[in-house]
Amino acid sequence: MATPRNVLQTPENPPPGAHHRVLVWDLPTRLFHWVLVGLVALAVVTGKVGGIYMTYHLWGGFAILVLVLFRVLWGLVGGRHARFRDFVKGPRAVMADATNLFRRDAQRHLGHNPLGGWSILALLLVLLIQAGTGLFANDDILTEGPLAVQVSKTASDALTRVHRLNQQALLALVAIHVAAVFFYLAVKRDNLIMPMITGRKHWPERIAPAGGHPLLALVLLLVVAVMLYLLVFYLFPPSPSG
Ligand code: HEM
Ligand code: HEM
Numbered sequence: 669m670a671t672p673r674n675v676l677q678t679p680e681n682p683p684p685g686a687h688h689r690v691l692v693w694d695l696p697t698r699l700f701h702w703v704l705v706g707l708v709a710l711a712v713v714t715g716k717v718g719g720i721y722m723t724y725h726l727w728g729g730f731a732i733l734v735l736v737l738f739r740v741l742w743g744l745v746g747g748r749h750a751r752f753r754d755f756v757k758g759p760r761a762v763m764a765d766a767t768n769l770f771r772r773d774a775q776r777h778l779g780h781n782p783l784g785g786w787s788i789l790a791l792l793l794v795l796l797i798q799a800g801t802g803l804f805a806n807d808d809i810l811t812e813g814p815l816a817v818q819v820s821k822t823a824s825d826a827l828t829r830v831h832r833l834n835q836q837a838l839l840a841l842v843a844i845h846v847a848a849v850f851f852y853l854a855v856k857r858d859n860l861i862m863p864m865i866t867g868r869k870h871w872p873e874r875i876a877p878a879g880g881h882p883l884l885a886l887v888l889l890l891v892v893a894v895m896l897y898l899l900v901f902y903l904f905p906p907s908p909s910g
Contacts, residue, residue: 690871692778692863694747694879696886700739701864707732708795708842715835722811726802730900733799734893736792741888748878749779756789757782772856778869787845794838801831803900814900 693701707728714725743752761782768774769783780788804819804827806812816824852858863869867879 688871688874689868690778690873690875691747691867691877691879692749692869693867694750694885695867695882696742696880697747697750698864698867700735700742704732704735704795707735708838712835712839718807718811722807726811726813729799729802730896732795733803734889734896736795736799737892737896738885738889739792741892742880742885745884745888746880750880752789755780755782755785757785762786770855774856776858778871778875784848787841787848791838791841791845794834794841797834798831798838801827801834804828805831815904818904 710728711725711732714721714728718725742750745751748754765774765782803813803815804824806816806821806824806828812824819827849860852860
């Protein structure tokens with residue numbers, strides 16, 4: 669596929685030769701991203717502040733778990749560029765991407781680039797670990813995850829330590845992620861942020877849109893939310909004191 673060189677990608681100033689606005693990120697993927705950003709910010713702040721804000725922490729964290737599980741399913745049945753098989757590439761592609769990292773004329777990618785693809789997988793994995801361990805965590809005072817009563821205090825304490833440690837991994841990955849996005853903007857003159865808002869990228873060829881159906885996304889999201897809620901609160905109900 670032909671790729672434009674020296675790209676400066678803004679809506680007012682498309683890269684030379686990139687005459688078409690091609691749909692890259694379908695609505696469910698964009699909504700997933702920006703709602704996730706808001707909820708992770710909420711979970712970090714409320715987790716740190718603690719106290720009465722822990723109620724928001726537990727519900728916000730639960731919503732993150734639902735979103736990430738939805739994203740895993742969307743990676744299998746969602747739009748073309750949301751699918752794992754579109755952006756999870758082997759070591760050869762990743763090495764080529766890494767080697768050309770500082771070149772402005774390096775090949776652009778319509779979806780996630782090969783290096784970025786692995787960082788997205790890593791982000792999803794640490795988010796799963798963070799929200800999953802949160803379900804079993806306790807703060808030794810007032811708050812505990814809804815499944816903490818299902819395991820021994822020793823196990824809950826161990827998972828709380830993982831919850832605290834993994835928080836550092838999550839923050840580090842988010843910092844790298846945001847730095848990479850601004851690196852692309854400032855150094856490579858490639859604006860990745862606008863496509864995550866509008867869904868579209870300037871591209872030299874017309875490419876038929878291949879976004880996933882929003883209704884399918886809504887059904888998947890609801891199914892995940894209801895199943896997780898039933899699993900956590902009905903199959904393993906918290907004790908009356910919890
Ligand atoms: C809590 C903070 C954040 C988290 C957890 C996060 C997570 C993610 C995830 C999981 C994706 C993959 C999207 C998908 O394929 O479904 C993604 C992509 C992306 N994010 Fe974030 N993000 C965060 C903050 C931000 C911020 C603050 C910005 C903008 C400044 C941003 C810009 C982007 C862009 C542009 C992409 C697409 C990258 C590409 O073109 O390959 N993210 N992010
Ligand atoms: C990605 C989602 C989540 C993030 C980013 C997050 C982040 C945090 C942070 C920053 C803390 C404070 C830890 C410290 O003192 O340094 C915390 C504590 C806690 N979180 Fe989460 N959390 C998430 C999901 C959850 C979920 C889903 C639950 C349960 C439903 C949960 C339950 C707890 C509990 C019980 C504590 C108190 C444990 C302690 O004192 O360390 N969290 N979380």
